[in-house]
Amino acid sequence: xxxxxxxxxxxxxxxxxxxxxxxxxxxxxxxxxxxxxxxxxxxxxxxxxxxxxxxxxxxxxxxxxxxxxxxxxxxxxxxxxxxxxxxxxxxxxxxxxxxxxxxxxxxxxxxxxxxxxxxxx
Numbered sequence: 569x570x571x572x573x574x575x576x577x578x579x580x581x582x583x584x585x586x587x588x589x590x591x592x593x594x595x596x597x598x599x600x601x602x603x604x605x606x607x608x609x610x611x612x613x614x615x616x617x618x619x620x621x622x623x624x625x626x627x628x629x630x631x632x633x634x635x636x637x638x639x640x641x642x643x644x645x646x647x648x649x650x651x652x653x654x655x656x657x658x659x660x661x662x663x664x665x666x667x668x669x670x671x672x673x674x675x676x677x678x679x680x681x682x683x684x685x686x687x688x689x
Contacts (some may be wrong), residue, residue, distance in 0.1 A: 570595045570663055577610075585609040586635075596656055602636055602644070610638040613674065616630065625684050630674075633660035651670045654678050 572593035576585040592604040613634040637660075638654035648656070657678060661671035 570660065571632055572598070575597070575635060577631070577635075580609070585611050588635060592635055594632070597659055602656075604635055606637045608635070608639060608643070610635045612638075627675065628665075629664040629666040630661065632652065633657050633664055633666075634658055 573591065573593060575592055578589055579586055586609070588608040588610065589683035590602055591606050594602045594604075596602065613630050634657075637653060637657040640648050640656060641650075644653075654675060658671055658675035661674060662668065666674075682689055
């Protein structure tokens, strides 16, 4: 399993974001380590309201991949391309047990709709 740690989050009152309490460790399929530091803020999976009936952003199979993806998009844009970040998200969703059709839809959504968030903290 590529995730090397559990995800510990704390919801920030009055904020849509969640704070990572303990570092989240992940290793990509090609062996590159990713360490999301404690204190990092994530909004988890940003899913349009219309799609929420098919995608549960609070599902355990989505949370860790979403935090890693947020981190790659913002703080690690110098280290990974957008295409790589999206591929890592897709692979992590599958590894966590997300249904393949849901993982594919989420991957397509970030490929098409994630341009505005790419490279922004």
